[in-house]
Structures are given as structure tokens and as C-alpha cells.
Amino acid sequence: MRANYRVNSGVRFEVLSKDQLQEMFDGVLHVMDKIGLDVHHDRAREILAGAGARVEGKRVQIPPHVVKRSLATAPRSFTIYARDGNPAHDIHIGPGRSHFGPGPTPPNFIDIETLERRPYVRDDARIVATVCDALPNIDFCESLGTISDVHTDLAASYEFATMFPKTSKPIVAWSYGWDDSNDIHQIAVAEAGGQEAFEKRPNYVHYCEPLSPLVSTFEAVDKVIFAAEHGVPVIFTTCALAGGTAPVTPAGIIIQTTAESFMGLVLSQTIRPGLPFFMGGVLSVMDMSAMILTYGAPELSLMMAGATELAHYCGIPLWQTGGCTDSKCLDEQASLEGSLSVFFSALSGGDLCHDVGYTESGMTGSILQTVMMDEAIGYSRRICRGIEVNEETLAVDVIQDVGPDGHYLYHDHTMRHFKTEFWYPNLCDRRNFEEWDADGQKPMRDRVVERTREIAATHEPSPVRPETEKAIAEIMEAAEERVKDKS
Amino acid sequence: MSQILEQIATGIIGGDIQGVEKLVQKALDEGQEAETILQNGLIVGMAEVGKRFKAAQMFIPEVLRAAKSMHGGQELLRPLLAGDKAGRAGKIVIGTVQGDLHDIGKNLVGMLCEGAGFEVVDLGFDAPPDKFTEAIKTHQPDIVAMSALLTTTMRAMGYTLKAIEEAGLRDKVKVMVGGAPVDAEFAERIGADGYGHNAVSGAEVARNLIEAG
Numbered sequence: 001m002r003a004n005y006r007v008n009s010g011v012r013f014e015v016l017s018k019d020q021l022q023e024m025f026d027g028v029l030h031v032m033d034k035i036g037l038d039v040h041h042d043r044a045r046e047i048l049a050g051a052g053a054r055v056e057g058k059r060v061q062i063p064p065h066v067v068k069r070s071l072a073t074a075p076r077s078f079t080i081y082a083r084d085g086n087p088a089h090d091i092h093i094g095p096g097r098s099h100f101g102p103g104p105t106p107p108n109f110i111d112i113e114t115l116e117r118r119p120y121v122r123d124d125a126r127i128v129a130t131v132c133d134a135l136p137n138i139d140f141c142e143s144l145g146t147i148s149d150v151h152t153d154l155a156a157s158y159e160f161a162t163m164f165p166k167t168s169k170p171i172v173a174w175s176y177g178w179d180d181s182n183d184i185h186q187i188a189v190a191e192a193g194g195q196e197a198f199e200k201r202p203n204y205v206h207y208c209e210p211l212s213p214l215v216s217t218f219e220a221v222d223k224v225i226f227a228a229e230h231g232v233p234v235i236f237t238t239c240a241l242a243g244g245t246a247p248v249t250p251a252g253i254i255i256q257t258t259a260e261s262f263m264g265l266v267l268s269q270t271i272r273p274g275l276p277f278f279m280g281g282v283l284s285v286m287d288m289s290a291m292i293l294t295y296g297a298p299e300l301s302l303m304m305a306g307a308t309e310l311a312h313y314c315g316i317p318l319w320q321t322g323g324c325t326d327s328k329c330l331d332e333q334a335s336l337e338g339s340l341s342v343f344f345s346a347l348s349g350g351d352l353c354h355d356v357g358y359t360e361s362g363m364t365g366s367i368l369q370t371v372m373m374d375e376a377i378g379y380s381r382r383i384c385r386g387i388e389v390n391e392e393t394l395a396v397d398v399i400q401d402v403g404p405d406g407h408y409l410y411h412d413h414t415m416r417h418f419k420t421e422f423w424y425p426n427l428c429d430r431r432n433f434e435e436w437d438a439d440g441q442k443p444m445r446d447r448v449v450e451r452t453r454e455i456a457a458t459h460e461p462s463p464v465r466p467e468t469e470k471a472i473a474e475i476m477e478a479a480e481e482r483v484k485d486k487s
Numbered sequence: 488m489s490q491i492l493e494q495i496a497t498g499i500i501g502g503d504i505q506g507v508e509k510l511v512q513k514a515l516d517e518g519q520e521a522e523t524i525l526q527n528g529l530i531v532g533m534a535e536v537g538k539r540f541k542a543a544q545m546f547i548p549e550v551l552r553a554a555k556s557m558h559g560g561q562e563l564l565r566p567l568l569a570g571d572k573a574g575r576a577g578k579i580v581i582g583t584v585q586g587d588l589h590d591i592g593k594n595l596v597g598m599l600c601e602g603a604g605f606e607v608v609d610l611g612f613d614a615p616p617d618k619f620t621e622a623i624k625t626h627q628p629d630i631v632a633m634s635a636l637l638t639t640t641m642r643a644m645g646y647t648l649k650a651i652e653e654a655g656l657r658d659k660v661k662v663m664v665g666g667a668p669v670d671a672e673f674a675e676r677i678g679a680d681g682y683g684h685n686a687v688s689g690a691e692v693a694r695n696l697i698e699a700g
Contacts, residue, residue, distance in 0.1 A: 040588070105638075107638060107667075107668045146638050148638075152638065152639060152642060153639070155638070176639055211588050211589065215588060217588050241591070243548070244591050245591050286547075288546035288547045288548060289540075289543050289546055289547070290685075291547055291595065291685050291686055291687070292685075363667065487642075
């Protein structure tokens with residue numbers, strides 16, 4: 001037997017030590033207790049006061065023991081379920097598991113036929129959901145845009161109503177406030193077979209975005225209350241700019257955004273202890289020349305890795321960021337920035353990594369970028385699986401079998417492992433020059449566009465139940481009625 | 488150029504907020520004309536800052552500190568400058584529109600406009616239409632600048648413009664808009680006079696609106 005033998009089943013990667021993490025956690029507790037946050041929501045302040053917070057005007061200060069109580073009730077591991085019961089599309093949140101998907105709300109979209117940038121329209125939500133459903137390394141779905149060709153107040157409702165039947169992968173739903181959150185929830189509940197069934201097998205996640213520095217806006221908080229009251233797993237994530245709306249240093253921005261996120265944690269856990277909660281943050285730098293929130297900066301990946309470690313140190317999952325770029329088109333910059341951030345995110349084990357397919361610093365969604373990143377995620381996942389070490393994989397007996405001057409191609413050992421040990425690309429071309437030449441010398445970007453168009457045209461996602469189809473039509477009809485007098 | 492004016496220009500470029508104020512006071516004590524200090528000291532420095540920013544040799548935090556130094560110096564000179572505008576480029580009322588709490592972009596434009604010689608009245612964030620119309624009546628600005636980050640709150644720019652029209656104030660001010668989801672087409676659709684695609688261009692648009700009269 002072996003005693004005290006340690007196994008690494010993946011690649012090890014750490015940014016922060018335990019001591020550094022504790023110092024940062026102490027910083028977060030200090031910010032929440034001594035500085036506090038502004039909460040623009042009367043009822044939320046009442047709930048927080050009831051939980052032990054000190055409230056003065058809009059300012060809410062939360063003592064450490066209240067934060068720690070909320071951390072104790074929030075789960076580290078749980079499952080978000082595929083709406084159709086397909087276990088391959090379930091998402092198991094837990095240590096060492098990274099999941100990937102697109103992001104919400106860019107105003108523009110790259111048209112997959114013309115390849116031009118234009119406003120995001122309703123049919124784009126169908127394309128994004130269909131393609132995400134088919135991509136092997138995309139685990140959850142978001143829309144990559146705000147629908148511009150419906151009533152403004154219904155953009156989020158139409159987005160969910162359009163995507164839900166086109167993918168059985170869990171959707172991370174974005175909304176403006178209570179009413180459209182309710183539209184979305186009614187659709188999800190219709191498919192689940194009622195509220196009780198939904199609570200047993202939640203099939204979507206709700207996304208709420210407060211404001212940096214240290215402001216919980218009415219809408220963000222209202223949505224957390226909605227999610228908590230309806231048992232919807234919830235993300236509370238700020239989008240902070242280091243040097244602009246957050247400290248310029250990585251440690252400083254991590255502390256601030258964690259405190260911002262913990263406001264949602266305490267609120268959600270007070271209303272419904274045990275509700276799955278994702279700590280957030282898109283943490284990046286404000287480019288001091290271009291004045292944009294950079295989505296391709298190395299600091300983004302580094303700060304997100306630090307935030308991931310802090311979340312896990314606190315025992316909760318993190319809403320990660322990667323696969324995004326500042327590039328305006330599908331080019332070498334998009335590939336470099338997207339791939340490196342995807343790899344870093346996979347290494348750090350961030351639980352749900354979003355914004356795969358963000359381009360132009362979050363101004364334009366591109367499903368082409370998502371398709372290219374699907375390849376980078378597969379590549380990264382292979383590396384992160386690490387090196388397995390046991391009698392079988394050490395293969396000393398196989399080396400003896402083959403001996404000097406032999407080859408391994410006939411060997412059973414090769415047959416047993418070559419399909420699982422090796423990762424096979426969908427888009428990277430490994431053929432020789434002559435074959436590549438005969439096939440039209442296509443560069444990567446042409447192959448990405450071809451694959452995207454092919455999936456969008458041919459993939460058939462598993463349908464929703466006929467009752468759900470009917471419910472969606474009714475819910476959207478009622479929603480139109482609700483806003484018909486609003487300009 | 489005299490040595491002290493050169494030092495003032497250098498102080499602006501270096502973003503030396505207290506230093507510039509001291510130097511301007513010293514120049515005044517030495518008997519330099521306010522107009523000379525403005526034209527040959529402060530503006531020379533700020534023009535160089537603009538050049539260096541465009542050439543990517545300076546960054547936004549440095550530009551903002553330079554603008555603040557410029558502003559401090561100008562305030563000292565203001566009572567001594569001739570003309571009804573007293574050396575001001577114009578007056579701007581600026582705010583983030585109703586329903587929107589995002590104000591970093593609006594703050595940037597405000598700071599840069601101040602550095603460009605504008606008097607800036609900041610209405611803060613979540614400013615309803617009547618706050619804008621009241622401010623126009625009270626402050627009589629040349630320009631009203633509105634900002635929004637969200638596609639939903641963007642609409643409030645249109646509502647605010649409508650309120651300005653209904654209050655009979657539209658011909659008294661130029662209106663400019665900006666913010667991440669805003670584009671030139673949207674600005675035109677709601678009837679704004681100008682649109683800035685980022686903070687620096689926002690300050691330029693303000694200057695152009697004044698020059699165009």
C-alpha cells in the first residue's frame with residue numbers, strides 16, 4: 001500500500017496565499033462594517049436592518065458576524081438543471097469546475113451573414129441560443145445583446161422568451177426590474193411544471209448588477225429580492241473600473257467589488273437562507289488613453305483569478321469573466337485576448353465564466369467570437385485536466401513491451417487511451433500544406449464563420465413542452481398589454 | 488515668454504495644482520497682466536497637454552490633474568479679466584439623466600470641460616427633466632449636456648429634451664448627449680445638437696458648439 005501519497009488531478013495554479021486571502025477578507029469586512037454601502041431601496045434596508053445591519057439614511061453598514069452568517073448559509077456546491085432533463089446539460093457548481101457562456105446586453109451584434117456590426121435584434125437571441133446549445137464547451141447561455149426591435153421595456157422578456165425554447169442549457173437571465181423578471185420566471189416555471197418543481201430543479205440563474213463604488217441600485221436590489229422570494233439562484237456582480245470607479249490596485253478593486261457583491265449575499269441569504277448565490281465582479285482596468293473598460297487586459301484575468309480565490313476562500317462560487325476582447329472584429333487580437341483569458345479562467349476554476357463572445361470592450365456581441373472561444377475552452381480544459389499518474393499511465397510495462405526501435409501504434413495501451421488523452425480540435429487546422437491549399441487556404445476566421453453558419457442553420461435543440469409554448473405566447477401577450485401605453 | 492509664464496505652463500503639464508496657483512499669484516504680484524498670464528501661461532500649458540494626450544504620451548489622470556491646475560489658475564484671474572465672460576469659454580449644465588446612477592463618464596466630461604475653460608454646473612445623477620429646466624432658468628447656460636449608461640435610461644434624454652422644448656427654453660441652449668449606448672444616430676433622432684463618443688470628444692464638441700454659435 002501507499003501511505004500519505006498526494007494526487008493532483010488537475011493543474012495547480014494559485015495567485016494568493018492563505019494569509020493574503022485572510023487579509024483581503026478582513027478588508028472586505030472592514031469596508032462593510034466601517035464604511036458601508038448606499039442601498040437605494042427602502043424595503044431592502046428594512047430587511048438588512050432586521051438582519052443586524054446599521055442603517056442611517058441610505059447608508060447600510062453590516063457587521064462582520066452578519067456577513068459570516070450569510071456566508072455560512074450560502075452553498076458552495078449545487079446544481080442548475082437543464083430544462084429538458086438532459087443530464088449532459090446540467091451544471092454542477094463545485095470545487096474545480098469551470099463553466100463557460102456568453103454575456104448580457106451589448107447594444108450591437110456582428111451579423112453572421114454580412115459580418116457587419118449592427119444593432120442587436122430579436123432573431124439574434126435565437127441564433128445565439130441555438131449555437132450555444134450545440135457548442136461542446138459552452139455550458140450556459142446568455143444573449144450577447146439587448147434586443148432593439150421590441151418595446152424597450154420588454155427587451156429582456158423577449159430575450160428570454162426567444163432563447164428558452166432554443167437551448168436546454170441553463171440560461172443566465174438578465175432583466176430591467178420586477179415585471180420582466182416575473183415574465184422570465186413564469187416561462188421557466190411553466191416548463192418546470194410549477195413553482196415547487198422549479199425550486200427542486202432550478203433551470204435558470206438571475207443576474208443583478210449593482211454599481212461601483214459601493215452603491216446598490218434600486219433595480220439591482222429589487223431583482224435580488226425577486227430572485228430570493230422565488231428561489232432563483234442569483235448573481236450579484238458589479239462591473240468596476242480600476243482607477244475609475246475602484247482602486248487602481250488589484251487587491252483594492254477585489255476588496256471593493258467583493259463588498260459590493262456581499263451586500264446582495266446578505267440580502268438574499270436573509271430572505272432565503274441557502275439560496276445559491278454567485279459572488280461577482282467584472283474586474284478590469286479603465287484604459288487611461290481610450291477611456292474604456294478594457295475586456296482584453298491582462299489585469300482582467302489576474303484580478304478575476306484573485307477574486308475567484310477569495311470567493312472560494314469564503315466558500316461561495318464566483319461569476320468569472322473571459323473569452324472577451326477589445327478587438328472590433330474576428331482577428332488575431334480577438335483570438336489572443338480571448339484565448340488567454342479563457343485559459344486563465346479555466347486555471348483559476350471560476351465557477352461560471354461569462355462574456356465569452358464580448359468584443360469591442362463590451363459594446364458588440366459576437367457569436368463568432370463565442371464559436372472561436374469554444375475551441376480555446378476545449379484546449380484549456382485539456383491542459384487543466386492535468387497528468388494522471390498511476391500504474392496504467394506510467395506505462396513502464398508498455399515501454400518494455402515495445403522496447404528500443406519499436407513503435408506504439410499497434411499497442412493496446414495506445415488504443416485504450418489515445419481518444420481520451422488527446423484533445424482533438426474542431427477549428428484549428430493540423431493538415432499538411434497540400435490539403436489546406438486544396439481546400440482553399442482558409443484562415444481560422446473563415447472556418448469560424450463557416451462553422452457558426454452551419455450550426456445556426458442545422459442544429460435542432462430539444463423543444464420545450466407544448467404547454468410551455470402556449471404559456472410563452474400568453475406571457476408575452478400580457479407583457480405587451482402592460483407596456484402598451486408607455487412610450 | 489518670461490520665465491514665470493514658462494513655469495506656469497510647465498506646472499499645468501505636470502498637474503501641480505497648488506504650484507500653479509502660487510505661480511499665478513506670484514506673476515500677478517510681479518505685475519503681469521491677467522490676460523497675458525492666461526494666454527501665455529495657462530493656455531500654452533493646456534494646449535501642450537492636449538497635444539501630448541493625442542500622441543498617447545499623457546494619460547487621462549494626468550490630463551484631469553492638468554485641467555484642475557488650469558481651473559485653479561483661471562479662478563484667480565477671473566475677477567481681473569475683461570469682457571462679459573471673464574475669460575470663460577461658456578457655461579455648461581451637465582447631469583446624468585433620470586433613473587441612471589452611473590456618473591463616471593459625466594464626471595469626466597465635466598472635469599475636462601472645466602479644464603477647457605467652461606463654467607460647469609453639475610446636476611449629479613438621476614436628474615429628472617424638471618431639474619434640467621430649472622437649472623437652465625437659474626444658470627442660463629450655453630450648453631446642456633446629458634449622460635446615460637443604460638438603454639432604458641437613454642430614453643430619459645429624449646424626455647428631458649421634450650421638457651426643455653415645452654418650457655420654451657430649447658432655443659436658449661445647445662444640447663449635447665453622450666454615454667456608452669448613445670450614438671450619433673440616436674442624438675440626431677432625439678434632436679440633440681451634439682454627441683461625443685467619449686469624454687475628450689465631449690469637451691471638444693462643447694467647444695465646437697460655442698464656436699458655431
